[in-house]
Amino acid sequence: MTRATTVRAVLAAAVLLVAVLIxxxxxxxxxxxxxxxxxxxxxxxxxxxxxxxxxxTDRTLEVLRKRIDSLGVAEPxxxxxGEDRIIVELPDVQDPRKTAEVIGRTAQLTFHAVQxxxxxxxxxxxxxxxxxxxxxxxxxxxxxxxSGAGVKDASASFDAQQGAGWSxxxxxxxxxxxxxxxxxxxxxxxxxxxxxxxxxxxxxKQVISSPQVSPTVGCGTxxxxxxxxxxxxFSADEARELALLIQGGALPVPVEIVEQRxxxxxxxxxxxxxxxxxxxxGAAATALFxxxxxxxxxxxxxxxxxxxxxxxxxxLVALGVTLTLPGLAGFVxxxxxxxxxxxxxxxxxxxxxxxxxxxxxxxxxxAGFRHAWSAVADSxxxxxxxxxxxxxxxxxxxxxxGVTLGIGxxxxxxxxxxxxxxxxxxxxGSTFIGTYRGVNGIASPGRVRTWLNRRDPQLMRxxxxxxxxxxxxxxxxxxxxxxxGVNLGVEFTGxxxxxxxxxxxxxxxxxxxALADAGFADAEVTTAGAGDISVRTGExxxxxxxxxxxxxxxxxxxTTKVRDELIGPSLGDELRRNALIALAIAVLVQLxxxxxxxxxxxxxxxxxxxxxxxxxxxxxxxxxxxxxxxIFLAALLTVIGYSVNDSVVxxxxxxxxxxxxxxxxxxxxANRAVLQTVPRTVNTGMGALFILVALAVLGxxxxxxxxxxxxxxxxxxxxxxxxxxxxxxxxxERGSKAxxxxxxxxxxxxxxxGRREPLDNGARV
Numbered sequence: 001m002t003r004a005t006t007v008r009a010v011l012a013a014a015v016l017l018v019a020v021l022i023x024x025x026x027x028x029x030x031x032x033x034x035x036x037x038x039x040x041x042x043x044x045x046x047x048x049x050x051x052x053x054x055x056x057t058d059r060t061l062e063v064l065r066k067r068i069d070s071l072g073v074a075e076p077x078x079x080x081x082g083e084d085r086i087i088v089e090l091p092d093v094q095d096p097r098k099t100a101e102v103i104g105r106t107a108q109l110t111f112h113a114v115q116x117x118x119x120x121x122x123x124x125x126x127x128x129x130x131x132x133x134x135x136x137x138x139x140x141x142x143x144x145x146x147s148g149a150g151v152k153d154a155s156a157s158f159d160a161q162q163g164a165g166w167s168x169x170x171x172x173x174x175x176x177x178x179x180x181x182x183x184x185x186x187x188x189x190x191x192x193x194x195x196x197x198x199x200x201x202x203x204x205k206q207v208i209s210s211p212q213v214s215p216t217v218g219c220g221t222x223x224x225x226x227x228x229x230x231x232x233x234f235s236a237d238e239a240r241e242l243a244l245l246i247q248g249g250a251l252p253v254p255v256e257i258v259e260q261r262x263x264x265x266x267x268x269x270x271x272x273x274x275x276x277x278x279x280x281x282g283a284a285a286t287a288l289f290x291x292x293x294x295x296x297x298x299x300x301x302x303x304x305x306x307x308x309x310x311x312x313x314x315x316l317v318a319l320g321v322t323l324t325l326p327g328l329a330g331f332v333x334x335x336x337x338x339x340x341x342x343x344x345x346x347x348x349x350x351x352x353x354x355x356x357x358x359x360x361x362x363x364x365x366x367a368g369f370r371h372a373w374s375a376v377a378d379s380x381x382x383x384x385x386x387x388x389x390x391x392x393x394x395x396x397x398x399x400x401x402g403v404t405l406g407i408g409x410x411x412x413x414x415x416x417x418x419x420x421x422x423x424x425x426x427x428x429g430s431t432f433i434g435t436y437r438g439v440n441g442i443a444s445p446g447r448v449r450t451w452l453n454r455r456d457p458q459l460m461r462x463x464x465x466x467x468x469x470x471x472x473x474x475x476x477x478x479x480x481x482x483x484x485g486v487n488l489g490v491e492f493t494g495x496x497x498x499x500x501x502x503x504x505x506x507x508x509x510x511x512x513x514a515l516a517d518a519g520f521a522d523a524e525v526t527t528a529g530a531g532d533i534s535v536r537t538g539e540x541x542x543x544x545x546x547x548x549x550x551x552x553x554x555x556x557x558x559t560t561k562v563r564d565e566l567i568g569p570s571l572g573d574e575l576r577r578n579a580l581i582a583l584a585i586a587v588l589v590q591l592x593x594x595x596x597x598x599x600x601x602x603x604x605x606x607x608x609x610x611x612x613x614x615x616x617x618x619x620x621x622x623x624x625x626x627x628x629x630x631i632f633l634a635a636l637l638t639v640i641g642y643s644v645n646d647s648v649v650x651x652x653x654x655x656x657x658x659x660x661x662x663x664x665x666x667x668x669x670a671n672r673a674v675l676q677t678v679p680r681t682v683n684t685g686m687g688a689l690f691i692l693v694a695l696a697v698l699g700x701x702x703x704x705x706x707x708x709x710x711x712x713x714x715x716x717x718x719x720x721x722x723x724x725x726x727x728x729x730x731x732x733e734r735g736s737k738a739x740x741x742x743x744x745x746x747x748x749x750x751x752x753x754g755r756r757e758p759l760d761n762g763a764r765v
Contacts, residue, residue: 097545151172335408635706
């Protein structure tokens with residue numbers, strides 16, 4: 001065993017040991033769509049006194065944190081997003097009506113001197129403020145003497161001895177306490193029963209209490225801070241809510257709920273179980289497949305694949321990444337994509353062994369790793385670009401998918417280039433494995449490669465034929481988009497989508513009729529998984545949702561909310577715009593990267609194939625009537641990365657072969673490159689398809705559209721990377737005057753004649 005192999009083996013063992021320790025000692029952080037709860041996105045708005053900027057939003061966040069803590073929600077999470085948005089996550093909260101009411105109120109609490117009775121036209125007050133008191137009599141109020149921000153504490157209490165009922169006791173901060181004493185002292189200078197002896201407490205421009213200052217308080221003396229009570233025929237709930245709002249303080253700026261998602265705990269648990277089953281079955285099928293194709297080396301790659309799963313999961317847990325449902329799907333998907341690097345290496349090793357039969361197995365394997373490196377690096381970079389775009393331009397769960405996919409790509413590279421390489425190099429040093437060709441898996445060319453070498457089909461003889469087929473596919477897709485239309489989800493259009501489970505079976509027509517009778521005639525009613533009812537409406541507040549559920553309960557009995565998504569119209573427009581921007585940036589970034597790494601003709605052809613894949617996938621969903629939402633966007637950007645991944649592998653081989661045969665026609669070179677990379681394309685695609693089929697069949701309704709989009713995208717992307725990108729590059733090269741690429745020379749000891757085997761002393765005769 002060489003020194004490099006020893007270093008790789010030790011590094012692999014150390015990383016795997018740490019990953020196992022993290023897996024056994026730390027628990028993952030589950031998103032609300034997996035553990036159940038409510039997620040709200042609040043938009044801060046400008047007010048007459050403050051602008052909704054980063055500073056005011058941070059102050060608003062702290063006020064909201066106090067209010068939510070007072071509600072008793074377990075482990076709430078509040079974070080600022082951008083300059084003026086706040087994300088609130090409330091685990092186990094299934095009915096957000098009360099929470100939304102409490103945290104959304106501005107609670108502008110102010111204390112005013114009463115200047116006398118107010119006229120109906122609003123006159124009689126120095127600052128023009130005239131408001132009705134608790135009995136409806138209008139009072140002329142002076143300017144605000146102090147605000148709710150000066151309140152140190154507020155608590156609700158019940159006075160059983162005096163029979164005064166519920167009241168709210170106030171304790172002011174030091175400076176505000178002096179202002180309160182001065183305000184009540186000035187009011188005490190007026191006669192008893194005079195309106196001017198009252199102090200008005202105003203909440204959100206409504207007088208909630210306007211008590212007389214006690215006759216025992218002398219003029220100029222005033223009430224001390226700690227002995228103030230607000231009375232006013234409160235019920236227990238009203239008193240507690242008022243104390244909560246006052247104690248939380250006034251929001252520096254008003255907020256509006258622009259997004260709200262609620263997921264039932266049973267749906268999250270079912271999604272975890274379904275994804276776990278899909279991962280186990282899909283990974284087992286993938287491991288069996290590569291073992292059958294690559295024999296012993298395939299089995300060792302399967303071991304590395306298992307190590308990849310442990311390392312990737314440990315990285316997610318250690319970094320504190322919130323694991324969402326799309327993120328869980330991304331973790332499962334990355335298992336299939338992790339096979340790609342191993343397939344690239346093994347196929348190159350097969351080629352090296354076929355071209356140089358006298359070489360040792362270890363030398364062929366080393367050459368396979370060396371020659372596959374550029375394709376592995378380029379293909380993984382394109383996937384990382386897609387993951388980065390998902391993170392920076394996506395929102396909510398889509399961000400989680402981007403993080404999971406990015407970590408998965410990095411972990412898969414470590415798995416293939418360190419763990420799998422160390423295992424296969426150790427195995428390649430065995431005389432037994434090197435002697436028996438049917439055992440190791442790379443000493444024989446493989447059935448697909450043997451069939452292609454025997455037939456030698458001239459696929460690139462007429463490139464226009466393949467472009468015509470691609471044009472027909474695009475035309476069919478565009479027709480579907482124009483005729484059927486794109487069914488945009490609530491996330492892009494705004495509105496509300498609620499899924500209910502009923503104790504009695506309810507058909508769609510009965511549910512639609514019941515909702516129409518209750519005033520929801522415009523609601524779209526469809527069936528969801530397991531007989532659930534899905535209702536989609538326009539703008540609908542939480543009180544409206546409660547009425548909708550009550551109407552449905554009359555028909556279906558006990559009705560439980562399984563899932564709830566509320567997207568404001570402004571946020572829907574923004575998300576739709578961001579989705580288009582994400583696609584445009586994805587295309588541009590891939591174009592620039594490929595132009596730098598390859599020729600501009602190759603870059604344009606790859607991006608053309610990428611656009612072809614996007615149109616076909618959107619058209620397929622239009623024909624099928626499937627929903628296009630944020631999860632679909634995650635699948636679409638993943639398909640973009642996968643499509644470019646395939647194109648990179650093919651063009652990397654075209655560049656390599658063309659540099660060796662500069663005088664040979666490019667069509668012949670491209671045809672040879674395609675035939676050489678087809679085994680890799682087929683085997684990699686099969687590895688991903690096993691996982692996706694498992695997700696589609698076993699992943700449940702939550703992941704069905706996601707898996708379907710990726711299945712269609714990978715099939716179309718595999719086709720276009722060969723039959724669209726390469727023919728397009730051939731046609732573009734006819735008009736290009738750039739010379740063929742120059743063969744890259746390798747330093748001595750790296751490749752070619754200067755490469756030595758481990759036991760070679762360098763002597764030659």
